[in-house]
Amino acid sequence: MLVFGHVASAGVAARALDRKADLRWVVFLTLLADIIDKPFGLVIFSESINNGRVWFHSLAVNLLLSLLLLAWRKPLVYVLALWMHQLCDRMWMRPWVALWPLTGAFGYRDLPLDEWVYNVFNPYNVATDVLGLVVLIGFAYRYRLFRWERLRAWLRNGTLVKAG
Helix, strand or coil, rough: CCCHHHHHHHHHHHHCEEEEEEEHHHHHHHHHHHHHHHHHHHHCCCCCCCCCCCCCHHHHHHHHHHCCCCCCCCHHHHHHHHHHHHHHHHHHHHHHHHHCCCCCCCCCCCHHHHHHHHHHHCHHHHHHHHHHHHHHHHHHHHHHCCCCHHHHHHHHHHCCCCCC
16 A cells, blocks of 8 residues: 555544544554565665565554553553554555564565556555545545645644544
8 A cells, every 4th residue: 555545544543543642643643664675675775674664564563663662651542543554555465564573684675667557556555545645635525724824823733623
């Protein structure tokens, strides 16, 4: 799943569970695995790993982050946002990553251009991202986020207030 799908699924789940949740944190936490793993796995360690799903896509790291969030007394909705990424990426289909460090090193992954293009444009990614974009446009319309003052208010406090 790509960015819009991650953000929309975590945003909808968080909004359903806690209307006062800071959606800025929800967005950040649901994208955290890709924010960390993509640059490290694909750019910095491209010669040895060449994979965008490494440490922060593992169950161990997410359990540790969940415990840290709970220790900082963050609501469970933020822990859910963290785990929504794992669910949307269907990490059970990649046990060598999900079960790291028990599985050892990630190993180099040769990713030819045609496989990379398929990964980006496969039906699951396209459908979930288009649906996610539709949901996010719906959020923007419902909460009038296309108005600068309302968008700025959301950026300042992270909560959505229905236009009245």
